[in-house]
Amino acid sequence: MLTGLSLRLRVFLFFAALALGSDALIAGGLWFAATRADPAQPTAALMTGGIIAAFLVTGLVLAIWRLFDENVAKAIERLSSELRARTHGHVATGIDTAPARYLGDLAPAAGAVVSTLSSARDELDLTIAEQTRRLQEQTAQLSALLSDVQAGLILCSSAHRVVFYNGPAVGLLQGSGRPRLDRSVFDLLRKAPIQRTYQRLLDTEDNDAELLVSTTGCGRVIAAHMRLVSGALGIGSVPGYVLTLRDISADLRLHTERERLLSDMVGALRAPAAGLRALLDMAEDGRDNDPALAADIRREALDLTATVQDIAARHDAQEDTWWPMQDVRASHLIDALRGQLGDGGPTISAPTVFLRLHCDAFALVNLLAALIERVVDEGLAQAFTIDVTDDSPGALITIGWQGTPMAMDVLQAELDEPVRDSPLAVTGREILDFHNTDIWPERLPEGRAALVLPLREAERTTPINLAADKIAERPTVFDFDLLNRVPDGSKQGKRLRELTYVVFDTETTGLDPKGGDEIVQIAAVRLVNGKLVEGETLDQLVDPERPIPAASTKVHGIDDAMVKGAPKIDEVGARFHRICEHAVLIAHNAPFDLAFFHKQADRIGARFDHPVFDTVLLSAILFGQGETHTLDALADRFGIVIPEEARHTALGDTIATAEVFQRMIPMLEARGLDTFDAVLDAMQKNSRLMREMKARIG
Template sequence: MRVRLQLFLIFVGLALAALAALLAGLWLGYHHLAQAGATLAAVVRSGVMAGFVQAGVVSGFALLGLMAGVWLLLDMRFAKPIDQLAGDLRARVHGDVTAALPARQALHLGDLGPAARAASDSLAQTRSALAEAVARETARLSGENARLGALLADVPAGVLLCSADHRIVFYNGLGVGLLRAIGPAGLGRSLFDYLHAGPLQHAYGRLCATGDVDAASDLLCSTRAGARVLAARMRLLQPEAGAAAGYVLTLQDVTADLNAAARREALVVEMFDRFGRPAANLATLIEALPKPALPPDLREALQGEVARLGQAVTELSQRHDQSRGEDWPLMLTRASDLLDGVAAQVAGSGVLLSQKAAPLLLHCNGFEVIGLLTLLARNLPARRFHLSLEEDGSDALLRLSWQGEVLALADLEAWLAQPIDPAMPEISGRAVLAAHATDIWPETTAEGEVLCLPLRVARRETARPDPVLRDVVYDFDLLSGARNASVAEARLDALTYVVFDSETTGLLPDQGDEVVQIAAVRIVNGRRLKTEVFDMLVNPQRKIPAASTKVHGITDAMVADAPPMAEVARRLHDFAAGAVLIAHNAPFDMQFLRRIEGQIGLRFDNPILDTVLLSAVIWGQHETHTLDALTHRLGITIPEEARHTALGDAIATADAFLKLLPMLQGRGLTRFDEVLTQVRQHGRLLKDLN
């Protein structure tokens, strides 16, 4: 009910109660007279009753008049202004009225009037500011939309945006050009009207299985008409709640490039063959010549030159073999997923397949390798196979073994000439081998017949071991004197940061452990720059223990050709110039950098922040402050394949710091020196941890 009606009803109730009380008083007075022995007639004759009635009537009207006066006063000064104020406020909230509230409207309402006017003025100012902000943002977005449209129209790659059911919802200029070369382009049409579905579905399934919106998959796909080969990159879009994720597909026609690469490859192979055979023949001829035919000095010189020529051809051929396939877009595939894919493909054809995979991540086109192995398994006369993938030096070796007939090379070559998928006749088994810069061959072993297929290893898979304490004591000095005086007074969001992490041979740097990988990312203006990344393997010049490899997945073969720590430290010093260094448990990582300073002639005297200490500032020392615990509290997911890699942990630490930053500012810590004062109170935490 409205305030005025409520007030009116209250006073009506009070008036009725007052009249009731008056009548009760008259009745009590009459009752006392009756008890005194006076009869009603005597009371009436004496005029006492008339006095009672007259007093009651006068008192009743007086009470009613008083009630009405008080009600009218309260109604005019309080109830009516409250109703008017409520109406005026609603007009300004819902009716978009911008005029100020009348100053005398709530004159008798105490602080309610000024509070209402302040709220009204604040609402008007907020609306005005919001309208201006929306106008500015609309103008900015319109400009960005125009620039983005112009950029995407001219970007040297086709860009398609597809829904979860693979229907095209956006394309740029080059994208529509690629589509129109195959058929009529149209929004809402299926992507598979233009491109073969197999590689795209395989890549989409892999990305969905990772559940990481930042993951991307590189693949090769081909057109349904025209036999064009396209290099593609697929990246999932952030899905809406309960909906499947769409994806962005960038496409580039690499048919001519691949043909040119194939011609160059054939030319290089022919060159090595033409040089290698004459060198070998020369060596044989020199040995076959009678000794008197050549003077000893000349014979020795010729033999030396021929040997050096043969050695040069061999070394160059090996270097060429190691670099083959680097220009091909190959994605990261888990070995177990690859073998599972083959098992799923052959399951419906009556083939029994057992499997065993080493914990490796491979650089390969999973769809093509699965298609090749499926093609071979279906053509081989046996129906029972064992498929294994094992580490072989710096590579991996796929072995498809069976009991039965020896495989003839002619049959193998005939099968390799067949397409791996009837829908993609242009991709034969031999083309798959060429794309991966590898070969396949049969062997006869004690266990039976085997087909061997080498593949490139990216790195070993890593488990998620329990957090370990890094055994090193370090006097953590976050700020290094005069050089960083200006940093001390700088706002946190105005500084540039370099977040880094390292993987090592062990946890005892003072006992000879070395770095095997170091990575860093840059944060500028409160944003992690995904394009500014430092990531290098390091040759530790010592063996990597198996226990350490189990953690970070880095083997001796992977770092054999990597640069030493001195060179990597120089590059990191350049990358981090002028920035604040951030690490999780920084004393451990800084120990390796400090001890190399004398050798490289440079000092890592950057200001340093430690996310262990920042976590303690926010949650207190009683909490667990490992990187896993911190990222879990902050809702940050580290992909399984990225955990315990230097780059994966550096990215996770950077994302954690970006979430800690506003939390520090919310506690009033906006400057570097203010944060420094707080983290020094928790300095003992690092010493205890280490």
Template sequence: MAGNRTVAAARPQIRLRFFLVFAALGLAGVAAMAAGLALGWNRLRTPELSGAFLQGGLFGAFGILGLTLWGWYLFDSHVVRPAGAVAAALRARAHGGVDQALEVPAAWPLGDLAPAAAAAAQALAEARAAVQGAGARETAHLASEKHRLERLLADVELGVILCSGRDQLVFYNGAAAAMIGAGPGQGLAPGLAPGLDRALFDYLRAGPIRDARDRLRATGDDHAASDILCATVGGARVLAARMRILPDEAGMEAPGYVLTLRDVTADLAAEARRDALLAEMTDRLRRPAANLQALLEVLPEGEAAPRDLDGALRAEVRVLTDAVRELARQQEEARAEDMRHTPARATDLLDGLRARIEAQGRTVTTGQSPLLMRCNGPEVIALLAHLAVRIADQGLATAFRLAIEEEGALALLRLGWTGAPLPVARLEGWLAEPPDPAIPTMTGQDILHGHGTEIWPETGAQGEQRICLPLRSARHAGQRPPPLTHAVSRAVVYDFDLLDKTRHSALAETPLSELTYVVFDTETTGLLPAEGDEIVQIAALRIVNGRRVAGEVFETLVDPGRAIPALSTRVHGITQQMVAGAPDIAGAGRALHDFARGSVLIAHNAPFDMAFLRRHEAAIGARFDHPVLDTVLLSAVVFGRQEDHSLDALCARLGITIPEEDRHTALGDAGATAGAFLRMLPMLQARGILTFGAVLAEMRRHGRLLKDLN
């Protein structure tokens, strides 16, 4: 709700200077008149005229001061303010990227200045449009290539991270974001969401990575790589990583490096379970086997066992048999949990089989099936194609029919033909052969065993002969559900300029374009935090290296712990039902504090939003002691006091359109505030305000507008 609050702007220095000029002129006029009266009095020396001289002097002094004040008012209204408006509008078009037509103020004393400024602005817009048009085709081509590359990298299943020499994130893809921390969106999952220019060691334990980095840098070989095993900071995941150092280029303080990541947490857990199972079953088999060995050693060879010895032998055999059955059961469960088999569409399997069989000169017809099965598709295709070739070579069939049918939780894959039946013994002989000559150690039985299934011949309706292969984990391939708003984005996020970014030890000396900002906004139950009003929605986004990072967004509803007034709901549209089950301010505030770590906060009328956060710092468990910039004050610095500094007015001056559905939403207003800041940033730089310290000094000149947060 910060966007619809207006605050008067500070007085620009130029107005004060002209006021002092007119004041000096007025005082000089009064002094000149007083000197003239004094001279006349000295010559006349008539006491009876002293009252008239005094009255005339006072009247003349007040008249001169009044005329001077009236003249200053006219000059200020018709010259200074319109000229300031023209200058601010020209600056917005020259540096802020505003292309809309210049609105010329109605001020006749400016003469031809205002039309000339409008013409200059129009010429600038036309020149800019011509330049943009000339490069539009090449830009579109580059953008298309860039988009294709981003899509390719986004779909890579391996996590990819690029870090600068200072271990700051420069690039990451969606897979890496899912592995090392919470993804963008709600931002309330445990762990800090990945962000550009954040330290890698906020997410991964530093020891193995630093060792590998230093070791590779010491080799001086750009092609060297190192395989490492590292864990996330919280220890929830174990990652297998390969590191490669980037070539050392001029301007870099230290060469960066690339990490490719693979989550091996499940693999290590499965391996641990297999080791535990092997150890357990070895222990369980060792005792009955030893007992059997001992019993057999005392039994004379060729003689029947005595009754008591026969009972002991049978008991140990039962123990051994139960242990073997238990081992087989646990192996079957482990195989069912094996995630190496990826979902395969039935239509894809049928098409692959048809291609393999037709390549051998056989005729194949296939049906359609909506099923998905978890299996190793290439192995299944190789096995059935091998059997089809063997059937055809034996003269049992010349044409085949392929179909996949659903039966409960199974998918029955059937290879049918018209002709003689297939003997079971012959099928078993073929299963002992390797279906793929390139892998002679893997037989058909191995493939069946790996899938936990079997295959058999059968006779179908109307005498059709076929072999049947059941596959588990079958389900219908339905339409993909719509993505959740808090789902991890698969987009790649990067800014390669961060590789050679210079770090400044003092915040005040850091250029504005090199700072990392978090622009945020809140929606509340009302305007009075001291009287119990609370936050109902928070949204924030990040600006790094002077650019908004599209993939790094924070947004959440907040349960205020009190009723939301109907008047507030009419403004932001958030109802009591919408916040039911949302995090409270403690959880949402902690997530926002993590999202804004190491950043400068920006808000429109920041004291309002900060007051709601700071009153809950004890519950949040963190202090919002970030440096703060306020776009109300920045607007006053750029445009002067005479302008309206509401968010709507500021966006209108800067040519920013806020969609109606986004207005008075936390994310919509935060996005508008970010856009306004990014357009005002080059305007500040054009005025020589280049560093954070310089912009603070300018903002403090307007300290009566808002409480100075810094």
């Protein structure tokens, strides 16, 4: 009934009711005093009446306040939160006007503003989406191109922070940890050579230089090429730089071993050869009937043969090769072979193969094509099958056909010929030697024959068909905005968007870390420059070293069989700690998750004493403590959809928390909480809620 009245009239009625009610209660009190008045003590009844009236007036004021608080103050607070969420948090849903129904036209007016804002945003979003799509397409194409680059690439800002890296760089530096955006390159590579070379390039007119640098963790030797980048990619007059990396540890080791072998061989052969020569000279001088001389010759000859055999054995045991190799998918190698044989060439059929071969693909394709053509020339076959099979730790390439095998002398003659299109007139035999392997003919069942070529190194892969898969497989990670950031190492006074965050979540065996519950899954993502970094995600099952209760499995779907063989918390915790370096941690109900890490700090070998933003507390700041602050409620409030299959998985909840936090940043900024310190202060003011959260986990 009251909703039909204007807001001003309703407020007037509130206060009129208060005034009239007070008047009535005071009048009642006076009436009470008049009827109970004792002529001997006239003030006593008056006092009693006054006290009763005062209590009743107080009660009336409280009742009116409660109505006012519920229907006006709280409603305004909720409405303002909703407006903030839609204005700054980019929430697309309409405003719930029911709680503000007594605020007259305010809620419908706010709804209209939101609707207008939403329409304007939709139009703007469409335009931006179109531009973004084009940019994303170009980015995807660039990433696809870069994923094919075999060399490790790292782009650093002038402050030596990583701004870009590709998949091969991750592989090259895996012993030192993983490259991560906005981390110092000196966490991965020794500081002195890089800093010295960079400074030299800055001081001279040179633009690039070669350098040798070792990794910080495993001491691998990396040959690097440093090139300064300026202009659009640099920071004003101080350029950043690109490092092109190539691991030469194996080459150096191989050359060292060969040099050592050669040196040992010369040293070891000299003495017995000289001795033998002397003895033979003596025999020529007519002392060949001397039995002692014959025995000496035999001894020296035996020494010589023993030395030669020892050196030959050492030579044969050397498996490494200096020839440059690449990792190439078997299917790509077969495609290249088809291309090399041409459209009019023999028929090639090959099943789909999910293996990546470590080889010189160009040389190998030329060799295989030459051999197939030789088989055709010999009249042995016109149609071939090519099977590349797992032959752990390598692979087996089998060129099969119906008919008789190629004769070994024909094969050997072909291998002694220079391979066509080979830039250095390399023979087939040399190509096989570079790969430390051989090829031979085999007779297969059912009248089939084959040439079989084992390769020493290969690994299983997953199918790829799309460029996106290819990029995900060998991620190229970059954020060029980081070039414009000058890090000072401190978080004090930093704007929220400048901070690096690690958003994480855990799944556990239960809710009581002190009672023996443990982590069964950890997930984490990094937010740099306010953006989620693709390709820097942790999603890891953890062996809790205790049974997982069925009730917990029901929640997160992880059972004992799934964590069997998974790494333990000491290993995963240490990995997670490395990811968290220099970052602000973000979690939903962070004290709960952190309690599990704190209790395992000794096993992990590191303490999680990072600054922490808790999305529960941030929600309390933004929406008031009286609201619901569950992750589901927040996701619902921000219009974030958590797929059902991802809910209550560590990664699903982590991504949802990250999205929630990303929406919260502009809302916090709009409230003036735009720096690290300001947010920390605001969280401290909600300390009651923080204490309650901590109390819940003991």
